[in-house]
Amino acid sequence: MIDLYSVFTANGQKIHVMLEECGLAYRAHAVNLYGGAHKTAEFRMLNPFARVPVLVDHGAGVTVAETSAILEYLADKTGRFMPQGAGGRAEAQQWLSFVAANVGPLFRGLFKFGAAMPDNNPAAVKFFMTEAEAAFAVIDGHLEDRAWLAGGEYSVADIAFYPVAATSAKQLPQGVAPYTNLRRWMDVVAARPAVVRGMAVLAPA
Ligand SMILES: N[C@@H](CCC(=O)N[C@@H](CS)C(=O)NCC(=O)O)C(=O)O
Known part of the structure; x- marks a missing residue:
């Protein structure tokens, strides 16, 4: 199972769309940025940069932040949406x-x-x-x-x-x-x- 910590912004939507395109099962958790939920010590364990989105792929033991890194991770995982040549x-x-x-x-x-x-x-x-x-x-x-x-x-x-x-x-x-x-x-x-x-x-x- 994949947990995604995210928000309803363009950065979050990039990953929501990719997960949907790949047909992967995931749970999306809204992070309350206005309440500072991303600044807690617990959240910084997931992402030291204190930003969303962050993806946790429990099956693979992988936690990854930064939208471009997450997209490349999912492309590698599924073999999809990355040109092969x-x-x-x-x-x-x-x-x-x-x-x-x-x-x-x-x-x-x-x-x-x-x-x-x-x-x-x-x-x-x-x-x-x-x-x-x-x-x-x-x-x-x-x-x-x-x-x-x-x-x-x-x-x-x-x-x-x-x-x-x-x-x-x-x-x-x-x-x-x-x-x-x-x-x-x-x-x-x-x-x-x-x-x-x-x-x-x-x-x-
Ligand atoms: N370079 C980051 C940018 C992520 C980012 O700026 N996320 C915003 C939400 S869209 C955020 O977490 N803002 C919290 C803050 O600035 O404190 C990425 O590509 O993932």
């Missing part, structure tokens, strides 16, 4: 890293300085917004002549980016409206039954 695999890891290490933190900054502290630091908001829009423009351009982000197939790279486009991008003034190729790709990903199920996991009642 060296080139395709490297490409998937490149886009996975770009989303987790670059795009994700931009939206974290935008939330912290924008939604969480409105009008407190307009320069910071402008910086994070401009960078996030530039990242979306890069991904939109990349999708101009391809159906998927990497390796010519649906992969962990698409699974990592879809929740960011569907959820986090709402923080941008125009959302995903300016990005035609991205919206075409989103429509295809959104129609997958596992994506529909995964995006709804831990949704507030």
Whole structure:
């Protein structure tokens, strides 16, 4: 059995979608971030970085945090959603890293300085917004002549980016409206039954 400690945000949704795509049995536990549940000594035993999501695979004796590491772990475990050739695999890891290490933190900054502290630091908001829009423009351009982000197939790279486009991008003034190729790709990903199920996991009642 797999236990997933998570929240209803893009970072959580990446893993919810992957688990649903892989058809793995799991229990999703909502972590009360506002109550500081992730800062306890008990939680830091699972993830020293005090962040969600964290996955505990009891059968394998594995505990893993960081969305890109969790996605790669599940891809290795199931043999799914990671292109098999060296080139395709490297490409998937490149886009996975770009989303987790670059795009994700931009939206974290935008939330912290924008939604969480409105009008407190307009320069910071402008910086994070401009960078996030530039990242979306890069991904939109990349999708101009391809159906998927990497390796010519649906992969962990698409699974990592879809929740960011569907959820986090709402923080941008125009959302995903300016990005035609991205919206075409989103429509295809959104129609997958596992994506529909995964995006709804831990949704507030
Ligand atoms: N780099 C991490 C980011 C995870 C992250 O920022 N999670 C947020 C929730 S979406 C969190 O735990 N925030 C708690 C905090 O910042 O104290 C990953 O990819 O897993």
